[in-house]
Amino acid sequence: MTGPIAPTPAPSPAPSSAPGGQQSLREAARQFEAIFLRQLLATARAADFGDGADLFGGAGEETFAEMRDAHFADLAAGSDMIGLATAIEAQLARFAPAEG
Numbered sequence: 808m809t810g811p812i813a814p815t816p817a818p819s820p821a822p823s824s825a826p827g828g829q830q831s832l833r834e835a836a837r838q839f840e841a842i843f844l845r846q847l848l849a850t851a852r853a854a855d856f857g858d859g860a861d862l863f864g865g866a867g868e869e870t871f872a873e874m875r876d877a878h879f880a881d882l883a884a885g886s887d888m889i890g891l892a893t894a895i896e897a898q899l900a901r902f903a904p905a906e907g
Contacts, residue, residue: 837884840892844880
């Protein structure tokens with residue numbers, strides 16, 4: 808029997824160490840906000856209020872709702888409507904080395 812395989816640590820380059828690091832940090836924060844919003848909307852949509860009234864339910868509607876939620880999350884994150892990406896970027900920028 809073999810022992811457990813030890814995970815290899817992934818390299819973690821500092822985003823600001825490369826040219827355009829601030830831009831990549833901003834983009835990563837925006838993408839995180841979009842993913843967070845998608846999860847938030849999916850969880851809210853999964854709530855069941857017990858009324859049992861699925862008038863137009865079905866796989867097509869579920870797919871459309873997922874696509875609509877993803878599109879809204881991308882728009883909201885890209886336009887800084889929520890502000891989560893800005894806060895994440897500001898927090899992470901404090902730990903990144905200065906460019907230049």
